[in-house]
Amino acid sequence: MKTLAGRRISFTTILLGVGIGCYFLWNAVGVALRPQGIYSGIALLVLMLALTLFNARKKLPFLPLIKASHWTQFHIYTGFLSVFLFLLHTGGSWPSGGLETGLFVLFWIVSISGVAGLVITRWLPGVMARSGESLTFENIPKFETRLRREVEEMVCQGEEEFGASAIGELYINKLSDYFKPRFGPTLFMGRIGRFRVRAFQECDKVARYLDDDGLSILNALRKKIDLKYNLDVQKAAQWMLRFWLFIHIPVTYGLIITSLVHAWIALAFTSSR
Template sequence: MTLLVGIISIVIFAFRVANSESWPTGSDPYCFLLGVGAFLIIVFESLLWLRKKLRLVRILGKPKTWMKAHIWLGLLCVPFAVMHSGLRFGGPLTTALMVIFGLVILSGVSGLILQQFIPKMMFQMIPHETIHSQIPRVVCHLRNDAEGLIRQLNRDFAFEKMQGDLLHLERVEHEALRSQFLIEGDDKRNRGGASNIKSISAPTIFRQNIPKDHPLVKFAKEYLDDFMSLKKYGSSPLRDSVRMQREFRKVRTELEESQVATLDQLEKICSERNELHQQYRLHLLLHFWLYVHYPLTILLLGLLGVHIYFGLYYW
């Protein structure tokens, strides 16, 4: 339907140009109607944020329907605006208006394309995907789990306390649990951000007390402390999955057979930490266009107001 309306409007414009002695401008009756139509579409497009705020008000229609209308009407607005201008930029105000309008459309189309591919990439590449807002909490859980595994071999071990730890109160409870429980299995997280901790009998390695200069403890202090941190992750070499696997293989050759299981669990936790960072980056890529689209839309509405005022004043 939208495509049909766009084609008809272009045909009418071409017919009027062919049968007119002068090139049409914005004051031409048909071009003026196209301008009014483009303005109304832009106003409607801007109301989408309000519909999202009133998500539970069913009388306004489904958000999915609004989004479809937002996309198709936004595309229809392009030929309307271009024909309203008479295929010319005009003065500084109209030129700025058309440039901003083009950037709004371009950013919106970019966002539409990204949303077709990135969610599929996240589903395929991130098996432990969690709610985006819960990523810091899950990272804290992973850090606590890693610390607990090492403390079962060295009771004095502790990571550097994180500033603003989201799980400060929970850490106290976890300390009591770690004397009785050992994290085991695939350690898959639920979407609420909590880890799955299985109650089992502590194996022999639980009663070991390896020294501070043990390869596993040194590895944890040198690499895992920063890697499992919220703020220092970016400087950790373990961000590179190839480097991470190489470092774990190196440490594995220095451990006793009874300690390898703990290292395997730590490697799984580190892999999940990298997945969470990858999810964070993809989520940022998925939504970065909004930081361009929203401000430019507000600027576009302001310029439209000025354009309409001067257009009517000098008409």
């Protein structure tokens, strides 16, 4: 079996070869005094329709079609090829008409969000694996509620059995907000690691005033802080993995519809000449 690096080199070589071939064909069409815009536009529309089929393939995993992993590779490299064809088709310049401008903007939103999604889906799974146990997005709120309840019970029990009032004050004044559920984007804006570091720092400030029983409770509290950190990482990562799709997929369908209208107008105008 080919290594991942070997497959990437092979696919990149094929992509470059196809791109060079498209460039020479585009020039040949111009030399033959044929409408370059029509041919490149049709090729680009076909590519975009093929790319859209990737989403349909993911929703039909039970059909004996090409493997989803192969579809993914096809989607990635064909996406880069479509960007090259789009630059050929438009000349890289800003269009003048309203429909063309809308189409131009939609295409770049889809392309940029696609590249962002590629980076996110390659980077975040490793981050999630390093932070701890992987969790499904739907179960995270349940775990957050359970963890906070366990921490509060542990703090109350420590106060009752060992008179660890310092830990109770630590939780109420410094850590109660840490164990509250946070909205996904706020985790990124606050940088998840900073929340945990600050929580540990507050624990260190109290540790010097505790006896052995209090320290055992504090150590258990530190473990809960690590569990909350993993929940925050999983939540933020899962949120981001979903958010980019909420941009990429709807705009893709808008792009396809606008492209079909543009193609119909262009072909109708060409045939009337």
